[in-house]
Amino acid sequence: MNLQDKIAIVTGSSKGIGLATARLLLEKGAKVAGWSRSATPLEHEIFLSVIADVGDAQQVKEAYSQTIERFGQEITILINNAGLGFESDFESLDEDKWHLMFRTNVDSIFYCSRLVIPQMKSMQKGHIVNISSIAGTNGIAGMAAYCGTKHAVRGLSHSMFKELRNWGIKVSTIYPGSTNTHFFDVFDSIEANDNMMRPEDIAQTICQVLETHHNYLPVDIEVRPLQPKGKQ
Numbered sequence: 001m002n003l004q005d006k007i008a009i010v011t012g013s014s015k016g017i018g019l020a021t022a023r024l025l026l027e028k029g030a031k032v033a034g035w036s037r038s039a040t041p042l043e044h045e046i047f048l049s050v051i052a053d054v055g056d057a058q059q060v061k062e063a064y065s066q067t068i069e070r071f072g073q074e075i076t077i078l079i080n081n082a083g084l085g086f087e088s089d090f091e092s093l094d095e096d097k098w099h100l101m102f103r104t105n106v107d108s109i110f111y112c113s114r115l116v117i118p119q120m121k122s123m124q125k126g127h128i129v130n131i132s133s134i135a136g137t138n139g140i141a142g143m144a145a146y147c148g149t150k151h152a153v154r155g156l157s158h159s160m161f162k163e164l165r166n167w168g169i170k171v172s173t174i175y176p177g178s179t180n181t182h183f184f185d186v187f188d189s190i191e192a193n194d195n196m197m198r199p200e201d202i203a204q205t206i207c208q209v210l211e212t213h214h215n216y217l218p219v220d221i222e223v224r225p226l227q228p229k230g231k232q
Ligand SMILES: NC(=O)c1ccc[n+]([C@@H]2O[C@H](COP(=O)([O-])OP(=O)(O)OC[C@H]3O[C@@H](n4cnc5c(N)ncnc54)[C@H](OP(=O)(O)O)[C@@H]3O)[C@@H](O)[C@H]2O)c1
Pocket: 011, 012, 013, 014, 015, 016, 017, 018, 019, 035, 036, 037, 038, 039, 052, 053, 054, 055, 081, 082, 083, 084, 085, 104, 131, 132, 133, 134, 175, 176, 177, 178, 179, 180, 181, 182, 183, 184, 199
């Protein structure tokens, strides 16, 4: 798909992977609505910053209304990127954090995708990209709930792909390894660092996936830093 003039929604656009993706989509001529709880630091004539908690169904509906009021209804790209993680021993994980992770990482994909799918079906085109994680392919000690959410992303993404392909709608899932973003700000055991991937590299992969031929569907894309411990 040529991204020029396409309308895209990027969730979690205020920082990290979402910010880099919104920026690259704008460079490629797409009109972008960025949905986050805080404002997205991008000034661009075809960018709309929307304040919304994507784990809240009502706020997502309001974000969608603001987006179609500005750009119209023909949304062809949805990047379900908003997400967060907390580390903890399984049995002592705070209940609120458990629910926050599932609301933000999983419920949001349902709330956002169900609003754009009817129009994508009527256009017989569209591309939804869900951001899972390496944590969606393996268990990690101290990260059970986060891994649970990202495995859920994998299961629902595969089901969405099988359900929507006959409507001409693509669903792709990206599984990044460690990426140098604000994700690790709440972690004690690890700090973001230069041996991690750069968010702009993930953004580039997302755009490459979007730019594929209409009959070519990358379903699962796992990306990792080449040397996560640095040069030996
Ligand atoms: N960094 C990694 O190593 C890594 C690896 C694999 C997968 N991922 C995944 O990549 C995605 C992006 O994370 P990141 O690494 O870019 O982290 P980040 O720098 O912390 O960015 C997370 C983004 O999500 C937004 N967000 C969080 N909760 C939200 C909510 N309830 N509603 C709306 N927006 C919300 C944040 O904005 P506000 O705070 O303004 O709401 C922020 O823009 C996440 O799904 C994460 O799980 C990250």
